[in-house]
Amino acid sequence: MADQSITDRAKMPVAYNPVLERRTVENANRNLLTYLRPGLSVLDVGCGSGAITRSIAEKTGPTGYVLGIDPSPTLIEQATQQAHTLPGLSFQQADVYSFDTTERFDLVTCARTLQWLAQPKAALLTMKRLVKPGGYLAILDFNHEKITWTPEPPQAMRLFYDAFLRWRQDAGFDNAIADNLKELMYDVGFPTVQVSEQFERTQKSESDFSVVSRLWSEVAELRGPQLVESGYITESQRQLAITEYDYWIATTGESMTVYLLAVEAQHPV
Numbered sequence: 001m002a003d004q005s006i007t008d009r010a011k012m013p014v015a016y017n018p019v020l021e022r023r024t025v026e027n028a029n030r031n032l033l034t035y036l037r038p039g040l041s042v043l044d045v046g047c048g049s050g051a052i053t054r055s056i057a058e059k060t061g062p063t064g065y066v067l068g069i070d071p072s073p074t075l076i077e078q079a080t081q082q083a084h085t086l087p088g089l090s091f092q093q094a095d096v097y098s099f100d101t102t103e104r105f106d107l108v109t110c111a112r113t114l115q116w117l118a119q120p121k122a123a124l125l126t127m128k129r130l131v132k133p134g135g136y137l138a139i140l141d142f143n144h145e146k147i148t149w150t151p152e153p154p155q156a157m158r159l160f161y162d163a164f165l166r167w168r169q170d171a172g173f174d175n176a177i178a179d180n181l182k183e184l185m186y187d188v189g190f191p192t193v194q195v196s197e198q199f200e201r202t203q204k205s206e207s208d209f210s211v212v213s214r215l216w217s218e219v220a221e222l223r224g225p226q227l228v229e230s231g232y233i234t235e236s237q238r239q240l241a242i243t244e245y246d247y248w249i250a251t252t253g254e255s256m257t258v259y260l261l262a263v264e265a266q267h268p269v
């Protein structure tokens with residue numbers, strides 16, 4: 001039987017998640033701008049609280065159809081509550097491994113979600129099946145091993161970050177998934193695959209540097225308790241990582257670049 005603490009690692013904590021809520025297509029999924037137009041049908045897999053999904057629905061308009069799915073009942077509840085003013089937008093609690101519908105979509109998008117799946121190939125096979133002939137599958141994901149900070153973050157945050165990567169790896173998640181996606185897309189039968197860099201760089205001169213670079217304090221706040229509970233770090237190490245990293249942001253921190261790739265393919269007609 002699977003160890004419950006490991007199978008729970010992909011679950012988003014129930015607390016309000018400011019990282020997910022500030023995302024839009026423009027600032028966090030701009031690879032989709034090539035595809036989005038009024039009237040399109042779009043499936044957003046691992047939609048979280050639906051911030052990017054709402055932004056997609058604004059672009060597909062009242063003649064479009066946008067469905068966001070996520071296994072978290074809390075996130076789907078939040079997403080549904082905030083969706084009411086947008087026609088053509090709906091949300092459903094579902095897991096990508098078991099999700100099915102007779103609908104086929106012009107675009108299936110999956111952002112920052114395969115990084116949390118121990119069987120990304122099985123998920124890609126489901127998603128490929130849900131794309132219309134001639135439609136597109138657009139994946140966006142991280143290589144967490146290639147993040148860069150200038151200068152290096154404080155030791156306490158480095159310790160937290162390394163523990164976070166080990167905790168993820170031990171659950172079967174691929175920390176470098178962005179760089180392995182092209183091969184996986186070929187494996188599930190796409191003949192041609194496009195890869196584009198979508199690095200997210202934030203620097204001190206920008207007004208939102210302190211908000212964007214704080215991502216890792218937010219991860220330590222939201223996900224950190226799970227690492228403490230499973231013995232990867234202590235509570236005082238978690239708290240020190242947050243305090244020292246926040247100080248780094250306010251003082252010596254200059255920039256942070258998160259490594260993300262968009263990996264996209266067209267379903268053969």
Ligand SMILES: C[S@@+](CC[C@H](N)C(=O)[O-])C[C@H]1O[C@@H](n2cnc3c(N)ncnc32)[C@H](O)[C@@H]1O
Nearest residue numbers: 010012046047048070071072095096111112113
């Ligand atoms: C980091 S969030 C990404 C949210 C959003 N796509 C974004 O880019 O902001 C990852 C999401 O994947 C969802 N997730 C985890 N396991 C999943 C599964 N088996 N099927 C579908 N979604 C899953 C989580 O609940 C979470 O909302």
